[in-house]
Amino acid sequence: NPVVLYVSGGNTQIIAYSEHRYRIFGETIDIAVGNCLDRFARLLKLSNDPSPGYNIEQLAKKGNTYIPLPYTVKGMDVSFSGILSHVKTIIVGHKQARTQAHEQKKIKYSNEDLCFSLQETLFAMLVEITERALAHVGSNQVLIVGGVGCNVRLQEMMGVMCNERQATVCAIDERYCIDNGAMIAQAGYEMFRADKTRKGMTLEETSCSQRFRTDATFVNWREDK
Known part of the structure; x- marks a missing residue:
């Protein structure tokens, strides 16, 4: 039962399965x-x-x-908006300094440094809450899913933490990390197969909501131990 780090353009969640639900422990x-x-x-x-x-x-x-950026972790929750505001201030100030030739500012960083600093900060936050979730649920496995899960640096940083805890980390094939219908179809198939009534639903009965949460679905295809 791995701790799942779900990181994409629309979601950032720490998830683990319990009692027929994929529970959100942090987001x-x-x-x-x-x-x-x-x-x-x-x-x-x-x-x-x-x-x-x-x-x-x-x-x-x-x-x-490395350029210091805001680091906001609250329990197993994270906040990223402050980082963007801070980076915007840095970029605007950097451009003004270059335009006005303020040598006393001694600006030495580049876009590469900003990208490096952003990744290190964001991913350190994600690793911290994942480690906390591992300890909380007593798991020794991490599964990284979602588009951001394709990032090799995130996988490396998570791997270091897992090695220290004698845990393992797995990343999904990038074809299935990004938006795709295969994962939705597989979940639907498993749900239908586990439904002993085989009733299912018609297309007209289905719906779609951007606010549909991970823990809203009753997982009928897994047996609780």
Whole structure:
């Protein structure tokens, strides 16, 4: 029963299965980590090809100066909006200093440094709450899912923490980390197969809501021990 770190453009949640529900033990209290990365990329005017997060990841590999950024963890919840506000202030101040040639500011950081610092800060927060969840539920496995889960640096940092706890970390194939119908179809299939009435529902009876939460679904295809 692994602790699941669900990180995407729309969600940031720490999840574990219990009593026929995927329970949310921690989450973002404002914006999702993927949304934070996307908005950060727009501040730096980075390309969307192939994705903002991927381009941030590549630039971060070239950064070598860590810029302190707001670090907000509350229990197993996190907050990312303050980081964006702080970065925006840094970028605006950096541009003004360069324009006005204020040598006394001694600005030495680059976009690469900003990307590096952002990743290190965001991912350290995610690793911290994941470790806390591992201890809370008594698990020794971490599963990273969602589009941001493709990030190799996040996987590395999570791996270091797991090694220290004699735990294992698994990342989903990137084809299934990003938005796809396969994961939805698989969940639907498992739910239908476990329904002994085989009643199901018609297309007209189905609905879609952006506010539908992970723990709202009764998991009938898993047996509680």
